[in-house]
Amino acid sequence: MEDPYSVSSPRRILSLSRKRRATVSSLDADERTSGFGVSGEHGPKPSEVYGFVGSISTVVATVIFFVWAYLPDSWLHSIGIFYYPNKNWALAVPAYFMVTVVLALGFYIGLNFMSTPPPTSFNTVFDEFSRDPLSSVPSVDGDELPIESMSDIGINKVNELMFNDVN
Structure with a gap:
C-alpha cells in the first residue's frame, strides 16, 4: 500500500492542494502584516511604545513650560501653584x-x-x-591585450x- 501523501499522479496533486486550501486562514494580506486582525498573537513593539510615551511626554512638558512661562504669578497662585522656578x-x-x-x-x-x-x-x-x-608588460599573442590590474x-x-x- 502506498503512502497517502506520496505524489505520483496529477489527481493526487490536486487532492493534496485541496487539503491545503482548507487550512488557509481567512485573513487578508494586510491584516496578517499589520497584526490587527488577530487578537493576542501580536502586541505593540517596544519601539512603538517608547515613541508613543516619548511624544506624549514631550507634549505635556511643552504645555507645562508654556503655562509656567506665560501665565502671571497671580494666576499660578490662584490654581494652587506656589513653588516654581524664577521666570528668568x-x-x-x-x-x-x-x-x-x-x-x-x-x-x-x-x-x-x-x-x-x-x-x-x-x-x-x-x-x-x-x-x-x-611596470611589467605581459606578453600576449595577437591583437588582444589583457585587462590591466x-x-x-x-x-x-x-x-x-x-x-x-x-x-
Whole structure:
C-alpha cells in the first residue's frame, strides 16, 4: 500500500492542494502584516511604545513650560501653584541650549580641520591603500591585450590630463 501523501499522479496533486486550501486562514494580506486582525498573537513593539510615551511626554512638558512661562504669578497662585522656578529661566535655559549647540558644532568643525593634513602634505595624495601601477608588460599573442590590474592614477597623469591643452 502506498503512502497517502506520496505524489505520483496529477489527481493526487490536486487532492493534496485541496487539503491545503482548507487550512488557509481567512485573513487578508494586510491584516496578517499589520497584526490587527488577530487578537493576542501580536502586541505593540517596544519601539512603538517608547515613541508613543516619548511624544506624549514631550507634549505635556511643552504645555507645562508654556503655562509656567506665560501665565502671571497671580494666576499660578490662584490654581494652587506656589513653588516654581524664577521666570528668568524661561529665557535663560533655551538661550544656554542654543549657545551650547552652536559651540558644539564649532568645536566639531574645528576638530575636523585639526585632524586633516595640510594640502601640501603627501598624505593627501598617497596613503596605505595606494597601489602603484605594474611596470611589467605581459606578453600576449595577437591583437588582444589583457585587462590591466587595478591601481591608482598618478598625480602627474591627472595633472597632464586636466591641465594640458588637448587639441
